[in-house]
Amino acid sequence: MTTQTTTLAPVAVRANERLMAAALATFLGLGLIFMAGFSPAIALHNAAHDFRHAQNFPCH
């Protein structure tokens, strides 16, 4: 019983940590992509204008 908990717990923690990291990275990544590629704020659009065109984000 003791061996079961010691072997299973780290695996569960690792899988959990992996998914937490993936979820956080997805959230941050989508935020950055929205800012660079989609944000309708005019200043952000103008700053990222050439990048948006070059990377084929729909732009004005």
Added chain:
Amino acid sequence: MILRLLSAALAAGFLAAVVATGLELALTSPLIVEAERYETPAPGHAAQALPIVLAHSGHDHAAPDAAPEWQPAPGFQRMAFTGLATLVGGVGWALILGAVLLACGREPTLQTGLAFALAGFASVALAPALGLPPELPGQEAAPLLARQAWWVMTAAATGMGLYLIGVRRSFIAILGGLVLIVAPHVVGAPPPPSGSSELPAALAAQFAARSLAIGVVFWAMIGLGFGWAWQNFGSAGRRHA
């Protein structure tokens, strides 16, 4: 794990942005500047402003009369902001790439990084470009929100389809994946309004090809950079532990 993922994504995004910014400044920015000479200002707003105001005038983020329309000065400042935007985009895609690798249970290496990055390129650059070819300022196009919605839908469907085909690999998954990849193109991208543009077709064609070429290099660098950084930061972590 979280720190390793964030730092590998920062490194990969930076490496990819350095290469992609150089390519953008050399290959696409000159074409954009040239195309802007053909851009007809929309009626009712200043000639020097980009015609973004009308497209967004109803949006809460951008009250049209709130502030003067800031834009980077031509030359160095504009190039610097293009580089900054490429960095932000590169780190953003690298974060998502890392998240997908981890969620799929793959150890990020040069090989898995590159393979998933090419799937990323297919999802967010190639597939949307089939319906909405990379476009220069001054080209006729459908309303922005409709194009953005189709772009997001196509990128998400293609990414999910490639995941079903490449990772799941059962018969049903492959079938569903193919349906997901094809569906956005059956629905069709919002068509541009009929009308002619002054823009030379050769300029637009050259831009579209260069844009996709830069995209594939950008993504390959993100994937290779992420795999490399993940391995490197991991072994450094183990040595210190």
